[in-house]
Amino acid sequence: EWTRMRLGLGRIFLLAAVILGAVPASAAERVLTLSFGGEPRRVTAEELLARPDAATISIPNDLSYKRAMTYRAVPMLAVIGDAALRDADTIEARASDGFVSQIPAALIRKAAEGGSVPWIAVEDPSAPWPSIKGQSHSAGPFYLVWEHPERSSVGSEQWPFALAALTAVAHPLQRWPQLAVEEALSQDAPERRGQQSFITNCMPCHRLKGAGEGEIGPDLGQPMNVAEYMTAAGIRAIVRDPKAVRTWPKQQMPGFTAEQIPDGELDALVAYLEHLAKR
Structure with a gap:
């Protein structure tokens, strides 16, 4: 009897969770x-x-x-x-x-x-x-x-x-102007390449100064920019192998190989974060 009651309650709770949005x-x-x-x-x-x-x-x-x-x-x-x-x-x-x-x-x-x-x-x-x-x-x-x-x-x-x-x-830079680099930068500036890399590789999980829709990782721009409390070497290391830098029970971030984000692009990503930290 108790088992049947638990199953019945479980169905009720699941239905309520769906209605209230707790279950997608x-x-x-x-x-x-x-x-x-x-x-x-x-x-x-x-x-x-x-x-x-x-x-x-x-x-x-x-x-x-x-x-x-x-x-x-x-x-x-x-x-x-x-x-x-x-x-x-x-x-x-x-x-x-x-x-x-x-x-x-x-x-x-x-x-x-x-x-x-x-x-x-x-x-x-x-x-x-x-x-x-x-x-x-x-x-x-x-x-x-x-x-x-x-x-x-x-x-x-x-x-x-x-x-x-x-x-x-709309394009992310239109929706969130705070993502944009200085207009005076040349079109081939590494910061611009890093900007695109951030939109493609980081925004799915992270926001930056409130910009973005991702909900998995922390905001990398507020209350402090990640480049203000982590060295360039540390940022590169955490992108390549997050668990080699810091770990916690519910850590989800995967490492990005050099095939996924080449070294030059990773340098540009760091330059972009450092650029925004100064703005």
Whole structure:
């Protein structure tokens, strides 16, 4: 009797949590929200899997699973639509865990011109994906994956799993002017290159002086800029191997290899943070 009561209470608490927002709706309902002008559109996993353009794709070196993976997926270009993408600058890809990637719409449009091809992989409940190494959950129910990522230099932070929403937004520098470097800097200044590296690699998890949507890591610009309390060598070390610098039980940040962020780009990222610390 007690067991049945506990199960009943558990269902009630889960329902209440979904209603109140404690459990992401996408996790409970397997729904992806698309916002590209007008009212947001909600599509279910079942609807996506039933689309005529759904296909079985193979990703030889999946970024999250670190091995070859096969998925049922739908082409991202078709799901969003050419008209919606034509005037978009940035696609904000929001995951249910607080990871928010700012993906240039141009990167997605390149798929029609021989570039990397983005797909929305959809987890089928009858054939669930394995858990991601070190985590208790899979990459589902929705996961943005890329065929031939090398063609368009797709970054490691542009593969959001546990995807919950895709939204057309303005460029990050328009939304958050505090991210911008001094206008007087030359176009080839390392600080400008570091600015772009920060937007691509750091903003999915971190904010900077309040700029950004990421909720996983701390703000790197306030109340103090990270360059004011950490040396340049320390910043480089924490980017390469965070656990070699500091650890805590719920640490989530992965290290970035020289292939993901080359040494020159990492130097530019440090220069950018130091530049903002002086402004």
